[in-house]
Amino acid sequence: MGAPPGYRPSAWVHLLHQLPRADFQLRPVPSGFAPQEQGYQQALMLVAALAGLGLALSLIFIAVYLIRFCCCRSPEPPGAKSPPPGGGCVTWSCIAALLVGCAGIGIGFYGNSETSDGVSQLSAALLHANHTLSTIDHLVLETVEGLDKAVRSELTTLEEVLTPRTELVAAARGARRQAEAVAQQLQGLAFWQGVPLSPLQVAEDVSFVEEYRWLAYVLLLLLELLVCLFTLLGLAKQSKWLVAVMTAVSLLVLVLSWGSMGLEAATAVGLSDFCSNPDTYVLNLTQEETGLSSDILNYYFLCSQAISNPFQQRLTLSQRALANIHAQLQGLEREAAPQFPSAQKPLLSLEETLNVTEGNFHQLVALLHCRGLHKDYSAALRGLCEDALEGLLFLLLFSLLSAGALVTTLCSLPRAWALFTPRNPSALFSGSRLSEPLLSASLEPVSPPRSFPGCQRRPH
16 A cells, blocks of 8 residues: 555655664564554664663763873973963864854754644644534534424425425425435435544644643753853853863763654654555554544545545435425426415525535535545645654754764863863952953963873873
């Protein structure tokens, strides 16, 4: 069962769908979308666990690097007035990493917006489909009630008035039977009436989850942006307390970045499996939740010329019955109106009811065609499988750039800390504290900590 007209899986969907999947026992798992199966759930959890592995390796690398830096620093000759060589390189590497992180933040904002647009398109399609289904139910109910009222009042009054003419009474009874047949046929057109699955409720649930997802990512992006800006400020001002605080916060953001990366990767892989062949899963799920026949669901979800309208017979019989009623009323108006003046009022009321019924019938014919609901289905797929998936991939790139930049920053900040010029105590009372960090590092060099034997470097 292929993709519906109007939607085609993108290259990203094909690429992610071809990635191998395995469960916790590393056994291959089919790439078909099956969220109810335990093996498929384990495969997605394993994809998310790769981010946890990346976080563990990052923390181990940072710990080993910092231990080596603290324990194996080369001693500085006594009386040295210049900072150790390579200090500028360390500072600039930290600044470059922070700038890369800022670029990743921009990518993250774009990806968050794209994902939100895709989910909004999905919600809008669900709301429009709910409006179409509600309109069908309303038109059917209104038309059936109008016909029932005409049968109970106008046609009954007309039969009483035309009692002296048996042939006219027979014509009025024939119109009654035709009206009852139309009402019976129209009642079968409200196929969504009484169905427990509501597109409106689904749209509200999706919008609720998306609102909090969007807000969470905005807070994460703003937090990382503040970390980058305040870290740059701490380097520029050579503020040790600010750098220390930002180091701790950077470690927290690193954990959040890897965690978001795992969620994004698992969601992107699962979404690609769904989008590679959405019809099978959507048809089975909708039939299970609604209990509707497969003929109706195939007609609206696939909208193929090979599938006939399941309501065509009802529509044809209703159209014929309405035409017969119209012809019978015209005959009664010609024959009965001149002889029975009191029959004029119920006949005019019946003509008005018939005109309203025919208008509602033509609207039902247009709404029951598969074009409208299938257009909503295709729009929902495009929003979910194109915009939302693209946004997820940009968020994945943001998380990757953020993790790399934060790892580099966390490794560089301690070395940059060691190059900071200590405060001049007299400057604290002279009002020049803000300008003190901008002085040359050769004013008062920092005494390096003792190093372990065997880790000393050969002097240049």
